[in-house]
Amino acid sequence: MRQPRGDSRGILDPARLKRRVRFRRHLPAVPLRRWVEHYWLIDWDLNEPFEQRIVPHPAVNVVVQRDGDGPERAEVAGVGQQLFSITLSGAGRITGAQFRPGGFHPFWRRPIAELTGRRQPLTGVMPEGAICAGTDTERCRALDVLLTGWAPRPDPVNDEVMSLVETIRTDRNVRRVDEFAREHDVSVRRLQRLFLTHVGVGPKWVIRRYRLHEAIERAAGEPPDWAGLAAELGYSDQAHLVRDFTATTGVSPAAYAHSRR
Known part of the structure; x- marks a missing residue:
């Protein structure tokens, strides 16, 4: 259940x-x-x-x-x-x-x-x-x-979009929009339109947000190898991860990890 x-x-x-x-x-x-x-x-x-x-x-x-x-x-x-x-x-x-x-x-x-x-x-x-x-x-x-009372109705296209987002959430190998679109036999332009219509943000933003959630969770445990984590989550380097983390949360990964411990 x-x-x-x-x-x-x-x-x-x-x-x-x-x-x-x-x-x-x-x-x-x-x-x-x-x-x-x-x-x-x-x-x-x-x-x-x-x-x-x-x-x-x-x-x-x-x-x-x-x-x-x-x-x-x-x-x-x-x-x-x-x-x-x-x-x-x-x-x-x-x-x-x-x-x-x-x-x-x-x-x-x-x-x-x-x-x-x-x-x-x-x-x-x-x-x-x-x-x-x-x-x-x-x-x-x-x-x-x-x-x-809002009487929602099933929609196959909407189900497709929800399934795509769930794949992004659960598969850490999803890192690039163009590769993801090609794997699912949809153009990047259509993927972008579907996400804006049904999710409210584009697929690149969704990928980055779920990867950042993962970084926040990992920062709260044992100190990770930040360079290795950056590569695992699809960032170009450790500095890119640190910038994204700090800009989003307001604190650096090291400072957040220290505060949680």
């Missing part, structure tokens, strides 16, 4: 996150699993503000947040190309759905690139009742109702 993803890829210093807030993942209703990676729930009650930084996945999220006893606010968060930072304070809850890369297109039915780098409020589609209230099961069920 499929389980929610258990890794912490993209979350900077996940141990600190779990010390400060309650964070967990759950699977959506079965009919939604072809498009939705998982639901993620966060609850907090803090004595002082807490900042969390995230290197986003090439994925769209639907996020519902309630601070204290205030009203819920819901939004669609497109693929973030920059480091994302959120500061939590007081008490509150977030109930979110992370879609598989490409998985939001059947719900949105327009080019996903129009959402890239944007957070758009959700209005007019929210179900009756609160989404951030109740037990985990009740919160997940409320998301099931919300997403099912």
